[in-house]
Amino acid sequence: MNAEVATAPVAEAAPEKKEFWRWQENVWFDETKKDWREAKIITCGIDVGSVSSQAVLVCDGELYGYNSMRTGNNSPDSAKNALQGIMDKIGMKLEDINYVVGTGYGRVNVPFAHKAITEIACHARGANYMGGNKVRTILDMGGQDCKAIHCDEKGKVTNFLMNDKCAAGTGRGMEVISDLMQIPIAELGPRSFDVDVEPEAVSSICVVFAKSEALGLLKAGYTKNKVIAAYCQAMAERVVSLLERIGVEEGFFITGGIAKNPGVVKRIERILGIKAVDTKIDSQIAGALGAALFGYTLMQKQAKAA
Amino acid sequence: MIANYGYKDGSGEYYISIDTDKCIDCTAGRACLTACPKNMFEIITDDYDDEVAWVKKECTRALAYDCAACKPAGGYTSLPCTTACTPGAIKHSW
Numbered sequence: 001m002n003a004e005v006a007t008a009p010v011a012e013a014a015p016e017k018k019e020f021w022r023w024q025e026n027v028w029f030d031e032t033k034k035d036w037r038e039a040k041i042i043t044c045g046i047d048v049g050s051v052s053s054q055a056v057l058v059c060d061g062e063l064y065g066y067n068s069m070r071t072g073n074n075s076p077d078s079a080k081n082a083l084q085g086i087m088d089k090i091g092m093k094l095e096d097i098n099y100v101v102g103t104g105y106g107r108v109n110v111p112f113a114h115k116a117i118t119e120i121a122c123h124a125r126g127a128n129y130m131g132g133n134k135v136r137t138i139l140d141m142g143g144q145d146c147k148a149i150h151c152d153e154k155g156k157v158t159n160f161l162m163n164d165k166c167a168a169g170t171g172r173g174m175e176v177i178s179d180l181m182q183i184p185i186a187e188l189g190p191r192s193f194d195v196d197v198e199p200e201a202v203s204s205i206c207v208v209f210a211k212s213e214a215l216g217l218l219k220a221g222y223t224k225n226k227v228i229a230a231y232c233q234a235m236a237e238r239v240v241s242l243l244e245r246i247g248v249e250e251g252f253f254i255t256g257g258i259a260k261n262p263g264v265v266k267r268i269e270r271i272l273g274i275k276a277v278d279t280k281i282d283s284q285i286a287g288a289l290g291a292a293l294f295g296y297t298l299m300q301k302q303a304k305a306a
Numbered sequence: 307m308i309a310n311y312g313y314k315d316g317s318g319e320y321y322i323s324i325d326t327d328k329c330i331d332c333t334a335g336r337a338c339l340t341a342c343p344k345n346m347f348e349i350i351t352d353d354y355d356d357e358v359a360w361v362k363k364e365c366t367r368a369l370a371y372d373c374a375a376c377k378p379a380g381g382y383t384s385l386p387c388t389t390a391c392t393p394g395a396i397k398h399s400w
Binding site for chain 2: 157
């Protein structure tokens with residue numbers, strides 16, 4: 001019996017699978033600002049997206065802190081976790097917040113939200129804060145959809161369209177390519193420029209077929225960098241065609257996770273012939289920031305009415 | 307505001323545009339609601355507290371199919387929704 005045990009085959013531990021698509025989650029607050037306890041109005045925006053969730057705190061109309069993390073399998077928990085992350089960091093409790101606005105795909109499932117506002121209006125408002133009142137055209141490249149928005153100098157939407165039927169031009173599409181190439185997602189953009197000659201865009205606009213095409217290109221002798229460049233170019237062409245439907249004005253701003261990928265952003269700029277407005281604020285929080293700013297405006301209106 | 311509901315895919319662009327500035331003070335008695343054989347339109351309060359028509363969320367991903375019956379091949383000479391919307395707020399992109 002003992003001998004049988006000694007000779008029984010030992011199961012080998014499966015090699016750890018690297019998650020190349022995994023982007024950096026982030027909790028941040030502005031240590032240079034006065035303590036939140038001194039603020040008169042504290043509002044919060046919660047953006048529960050299909051891929052990522054953000055909680056943004058605004059104190060007296062100014063960005064104070066945020067948490068950006070991956071969305072789980074349940075919107076209420078994702079909202080709670082996102083908010084808890086930033087509240088723990090600064091020692092805040094839910095009852096310290098005066099008004100909460102939910103936005104994004106799971107906006108109606110934020111249990112502690114006072115109001116739900118669409119991500120289109122919130123992205124425009126957030127972009128207006130991040131890029132200033134010169135911002136007129138916004139491209140939001142979200143996790144599973146893409147939006148083109150026009151707004152006025154106050155960040156009010158004047159024209160918009162959204163494409164949430166096709167994953168081409170979305171963050172999820174980029175995650176698929178990252179896993180396929182086995183290259184961390186943050187490296188895709190810089191590596192896409194490390195090519196001798198800029199390749200043609202992959203011809204498939206569907207993420208599933210683009211993946212098959214990318215495999216074919218690798219077999220045909222393309223380097224990984226060249227395949228990434230071809231995919232970034234395809235993504236840029238795809239979203240530009242969406243933008244062209246509503247037109248692009250100066251004051252062009254990109255929000256969403258893909259805004260952090262220079263491989264796509266530079267190619268979009270090249271095709272459009274204009275440079276996107278820079279910001280130091282994380283592009284992924286634009287929706288939640290806009291939601292928090294809407295909350296601040298509503299609180300101000302309530303205070304005036306009283 | 308011009309609100310575009312629909313999508314673009316490999317087969318083409320399918321958007322219904324609603325000019326909310328023309329829609330707010332509807333002079334057609336919200337005729338779009340009954341004109342559409344698929345009941346795609348409904349009145350909502352938008353993010354700026356205006357009561358306007360929009361295309362129901364569950365309809366936006368199937369416009370190419372759902373609107374096909376109202377196109378010329380379906381026997382219509384003009385779209386029922388755009389005809390009913392006398393302020394001219396509704397437009398189709400295809």
